[in-house]
Amino acid sequence: MDGCITSKNNPLIRRYRRVLEDKRFRSTEQVFAAEGLRLVCEALQEGRCAALYVTESAYEKYADVLCGGIKPVIISDALGNHLSETEHPQGVFALCSAARMELGRDRLRPNGRYLVLYALQDPGNMGMILRTADAFGIDAVLVYRCCDVYSPKVVRATMGAIFRLPVLEAPAADLLCPALEAQGIRSYAAVLHRDARPVTACDLGEGCAVWIGNEGSGLPEDAVAACKEKVIIPMRGNAESLNAAMAAGILMWEMMK
């Protein structure tokens, strides 16, 4: 095809790979990579697609779906394999604008529902939590010292939620708790303490924020102390605890019911 890019050294190709691999570059450039027809179509729909890469084969198949404001860069099928993170690439890639936002007072509604992720590190968990938060209509997810929400693994696991759900960079507990309280939002620390209230006895409706800690160590003591309430998911079996994403999911379900 005329104008088809075939070289790994083409600046557009190198830029995509760098966005995939380099967290700092993603952050300074405010962009992230999305692969696959579904994710790329969502990026186009939400007006978040900054650059579109399509292999020759994929262009033949999907030209109708991909037509829109963004003119696709056509690349060889071999380069599609070079850009892809999957075994059977669909040949459709996008660089998307990251909309990285800091928490500000105007972002919080007194009757909103929020999830605070405190030092969560596993990209699979992060992706699953964002997908679930979107499904349950959580108003925003606030992240403090977590893994990068724009890493390829997280983006893939969100199944498109990354384009819809506000994810806000939050300060540490000593600032975040008062900021939430000032808007009338109650903070619940999810813990395994014996004196925590069972989730079934908590009023996790409007105007609340549930805090989830790190996979290995949970919430740090200062964060637990800063929250007004402690919540626990009662368990019957012998497992010590739930996976962090599962705990977050069940608590969000209880928030939205």
Added chain:
Amino acid sequence: MDGCITSKNNPLIRRYRRVLEDKRFRSTEQVFAAEGLRLVCEALQEGRCAALYVTESAYEKYADVLCGGIKPVIISDALGNHLSETEHPQGVFALCSAARMELGRDRLRPNGRYLVLYALQDPGNMGMILRTADAFGIDAVLVYRCCDVYSPKVVRATMGAIFRLPVLEAPAADLLCPALEAQGIRSYAAVLHRDARPVTACDLGEGCAVWIGNEGSGLPEDAVAACKEKVIIPMRGNAESLNAAMAAGILMWEMMK
């Protein structure tokens, strides 16, 4: 150390690697591999440890914890890296008896709670579901054409639940549904159909089995038809669906509440 194994070609070392890598071998030999102090200690406690491998360094640190019925095979630290599936191995490994069980009538209690996994394929999802099922006291998980529950990824993600929770090989829906019904157990197919009942309006207590389908395609039509009831988790947001493990977790939470 005296008698320390240093060769990759030692039959014991080759056996462990083969159990790690070869699903058929695991199945015919009825064993699986577990790595790390926590999992191995659970295997010892539950009487499921068939062979114990400890590196020289790990033996110095953990000899007290690991003493018991099984005499450890001491291996070099280099071999520990060879056996390990993690970046920073603790140097503790076990071959465990697999207790692979088929579903039989004596396995089902009329007031039990069951989860049916139908063609679930992702090991991360499987591990998370088994961990959650154990935490919520599900009586048994019935699997039909799923990924191997004894693969290293699943075993690791169960965090020890694999040693406690009964996992039973089940037949296809046309046999499984009547077998459950004969014990008075109602089957609920988890689906995204509009005519499914919201989980909050279902009586998911004792004597029920919730069915979860494949990550990509859900439950096949014949399985949905065989179940007496259809259940859906209502969603507020824009996501098409929840991840299969998350959906299973929320339904199990509703079963045990």
